Amino acid sequence: MSQPRRTSRHRAWTALTLPALLCVLAACSGSPTSDAAASRTPSASPTPSGPPGTLFDDFRYSGPEDPSLAANGWEVRAGGGGPGIKDTWSGGGAGFPTDPTAQGGRVLQLQSSTDGTKQGTKQAEVQTTGTPLFTGTFAARVYLSDKPVSGRNGDHVVETFFPISASDSSPNYSELDYEYLPNGGWGSVGPQLDTTSWFKADPPDRVTRALKKQRLEGWHIMMITFMDGKATYSLDGKDLFTSSGKYVPREKMDMHFSNWFIDLPFTGGSRTWNMKVNWFYYKADEAVSHADVKNTVDGFYSAGTHHINTVPKS
Structure with a gap:
């Protein structure tokens, strides 16, 4: 069962390095040193282009301090707050390595590690900022891990994909969660995939459905469709859970991977867990099928499109 995500949680995000920040403020056009960054179209365009009401990214960045990452509306978390092991968020946990199993060959990698002590624990999270997301279709191709890439197995790790309110204390608090627990947690025995729709974080008021005893290591297209007063979660084209009534979003949200x-x-002994995100796609105000999401994203890759943001800012 998912815990309140925003309780005792405050935002503490990595800042760009000074040269990178000055570069963004000056709209510099110098080419990044990384071939990955160099392959990107300049992102600080005054006129968004692409299909209307669309946010797409395939995460071709050189690192968490790449100016294009912030310019394209992404933040890497560091420092304080929960959930999990409080105040252990590390900006160094976000990377953008090549991956031959990924579409296009590159991913956002969220790497968390621990030696079983708070001092030896690092958690990872990346989120959107500045683009309000509400009704429509949220989709991501995510690699879920059943075991650490190094060290002993057995940690109660949570691999997550979720839109959530920007404010911890909003009276219209909204959150829609995917949480994969390969080794269980909160008293449950894994593997387990929780899908949870929230009405209130504190005290917790939510509805949840668990997909149990299915090992999900590998790539999956995870989708949430919120239209007509219903939020539907689907995995690889198969519907898992639908919430309605008060258990649907009431305000615009940011997208998080954690x-x-x-x-x-x-x-x-130290152990390291990797979660990977190949791409993220959002279509405002439309219920898009799994097949159409895949076809649309395939079209972006074929066209060499790395980032689109035509979502209205208000």
Whole structure:
């Protein structure tokens, strides 16, 4: 069962390095040193282009301090707050490596690690900012992990994809969660995929459905469609859960990807967990099918399109 995500959680995000920040403010046109960054179209365009009401990104960045990352509306979290092991968020957990299993060959990687102590724990999260997301279709191709890439297995890790209110204390608090628990947690035995729609964070008021005893390591297209007063979660084209009534968003949200630990069940030896995101796609005010999402994203890749944002800002 998911815990309140915003309780005791405050935002503390990485800042751009000074040269990168000055570069963004000056709209500099110098080419990045990375071939990945160099392949991107300049992102600070005054006139958004592309299909209307669309946000798409394939995460071709050189690193968390790439000026294009912030210019395209992404933030990397660092520092304080929950959930999980409080105050252990690390900006260094976000990377953009090549991956031959990914469409286009590149991913956003969220790497979390622990040795079983708070001092030895690092959690990772990346979110959108400045683009309000509400009704429509949210989709991402996500790689879920059943085991660490190094070290002993057994951590209660949570691999997540979720739109959520920008304010912790909003009276119209809204959140729609995918949470994969390969080793369980909160008293459950894994593997388990929780889909949870929130009405209120504190005290917790939500509805949830769990897909249990299915190992999901590998790539999956995870979708949430919020239209006509219903929020529907689907995995690889198969509907998992629909919430309605008060358990649907009431205000615009940001999109988050996060990899964190519920608790620290054992010490002794470091272990590292990777979650990967191939691409993210949002279509405002439309219910888009799994097949159409895939076809649309395939078209972006074929055209060499790395980023689109034509979502209205208000």
